[in-house]
Amino acid sequence: MTGEITTISVRAEPLITGYRGLICDLDGVVYRGANAVPHAVETLNRVTADGISVVFATNNASRPPEDVESHLRTLGVAPHGWSVVNSSQAAAAYLAKRLGRRARVCAVGGPGVAQALTEAGLTPIRVADLDDTPVEAVVQGLGIDVTWSELAAVGYLVGAGVSWVATNVDLTLPTQYGEAPGNGALVALVQTAVNAAPHVVGKPQPALFDLSRFRLGTDQPDTLVCGDRLETDIEGANSAGLDSLLVLSGACRLRDLAFAERASRPTYVATDLSGLLAPGLPVPTSSRELLVELTDAVPRVPHRGDNGKLLQAVVTAAWAARDDGRAVSDDVGIWEKIERRLGLVQLDQAR
Structure with a gap:
């Protein structure tokens, strides 16, 4: 011993x-x-x-910062001395430095993704609103209502050469019920269909x-x-x-x-x-x-x-x-x- x-x-x-x-x-x-x-x-x-x-x-890029702030205040967090940033904002900042103002970007995920793109001076386009006008990039973030059609659209865009940015690749998300699939799990689904990897802006x-x-x-x-x-x-x-x-x-x-x-x-x-x-x-x-x-x-x-x-x-x-x-x-x-x-x-x- x-x-x-x-x-x-x-x-x-x-x-x-x-x-x-x-x-x-x-x-x-x-x-x-x-x-x-x-x-x-x-x-x-x-x-x-x-x-x-x-x-x-x-x-977690699914919600706008103000929704998170409201949640925190509801839990009892004092209203001063803090702010919220999320990976959607990091994704929007990354693309705003590389694309022209008002550039069209496909937004997949919760409302926080589209809002961050708008605040950065870009034009978010939902999958349902894609038309013949091309988009210059696609941002994939977490959203509880993300559908198979949206994931497929990410794959189609990436396959056509559009820049792909993932807000994060966390495989799981802790909830009050246990671990749920995170954005990384959804990104991995797309990666099984395309020979490409996204640019990731979230932690780490x-x-x-x-x-x-x-x-x-x-x-x-x-x-x-x-x-x-x-x-x-x-x-x-x-x-x-x-x-x-x-x-x-x-x-x-x-x-x-x-x-x-x-x-x-x-x-x-x-x-x-x-x-x-x-x-x-x-x-x-x-x-x-x-x-x-x-x-x-x-x-x-x-x-x-x-x-x-x-x-x-x-x-x-x-x-x-x-x-x-x-x-x-x-x-x-x-x-x-x-x-x-x-x-x-x-x-x-x-x-």
Whole structure:
């Protein structure tokens, strides 16, 4: 039997006090469908009350920003100190730099896609309104009413040489009922029919992070990204040179986090958004204040201790072992037991 000890240090002040601006994801972080994620609203209200500016940056392009803003206010988010940007706006900004003013662009997805194109000075054309006048590009975003005919039209346009822009390629979307197909699933359907790939503007690409930082007016060291997806929020933050907080209230499970590759590892980890108000615990790190032992490839979590700090230590132990070439158990049942020990089972039940 072999054991590996990993320790973690504690910074006394709340994590968010080290930053001037927060780029925060929405689905799975602030809400799931119509319902707020526990602790999210009160945390955000505390953050904005303390003078931290927030931009909610979402890959979900189905709704216009004002609809999202209304939803947030309905959930109880205070009305000041924040704004919303989405990947439709990033797509529109990308095309506005490359096409002439009023250029015709086919808009597939929810109403947020067409609205963003209009605001950028372009002319959105729905599939039902396509005529003999050609379009110069097609933007594909998520929409609950997207039909087979619309997906087929994207394929036809791409096959004819029209520029194809996807707002994002998230395969799933967290809802109050569970995981639903995301825009990436619909993009993949089109890709099965055409020998082409879209230009993607949403996370993890830098366009949405750049747009968000412009809104915040912050430099890279002063900006924190918070999200629930390793492959979009965290990988994108790393690529943009920004610190990040991964919360386990959405798509990512503890086992996913433990096996994250370097490019998609967050700076900080927390159960939910309330981690912004807890002491900052960067991972991986080292000190003598908290011990977690990795024995026979399994993190051995103490029966007592602060769950937030223990979460940090478990992740640190797993990363350190994997980076050194040592085995870490990938048994789903073992990681579910660790989740229960750390109080994460409530999140699973709420998904």
